[in-house]
Amino acid sequence: MNFLTFILLLAVGVCEAVLSQKLSCPHELKHQSLQRVWCRQTSAECCTGFAFNQNTQMLDGGKLKVTQHSHSFTVVMMEPDHSGVYWCGVLTKNNTIIKLAEGYFYSSSGAFIWSLARWILLPLVLVVTLSTYVCLSKKKKFHYEKAEEMFVDAAAE
Template structure:
């Protein structure tokens, strides 16, 4: 168990240096010259954020890295926003509406990002841990019961059944033995 905790802590610490979440936004060839958009969803049909040119490599003061491809661009979040949530990437059309290309959930911290994956790996282990704990507890209880059932002295155990104190307390046996 200690080794699992150590591995988890190392994963959190190691991910701080390279914690990047990214979103790839594919577009059509005729949309190549439109401004790129990165925004946080505020409602089902709306978002707030920023627009940048198709030649930008950094956006939002260096918090975002943008890489271009022939038919897509990718936004990497280098510094997570303190408010995680659903983010969109898209294009700003000529009539100033956002053409949403992709969306993704972005976590506010690296620990939240790691936990979002780790919980699904740990979830199947929960029943195994419960079963193992139950089996171990039952085995220990069984061992304790066996030790209590064993007599402490062979001589005392042999004479215990013939001792008059242990005779039956059945009322008929008491009448017969008392002469009634």
């Protein structure tokens, strides 16, 4: 059964890696009270996206999850609509974005395929694992009975 646990944990990890992508955005203490920014780069110096406060936990209808920490915040993009460079930062009082980090995010077309395939593959893995376990248990019992039979035959002679 340890094999089954390993397979399920691996599948969950692969699913998480395929479906979500994240970016950690460290900031200085003096930026703690400023609005946070999440956006997709549209040109070398511009981006479009969201400005949000320190209490925000979700954006874009749940596609973005935000985790706030004392010296950083992390944005997890659950299903990227577009591939590209994304920024996180803070918005100054004169509406200038201070970029804290950037990362390349991949479109979720592969994630959609995986989200369908995993519902087929995971039960299949379960069936194969259980079948193997049952088959090996029967084979082990058969070998035990054969060995016992040979021992009885040898003792009778």
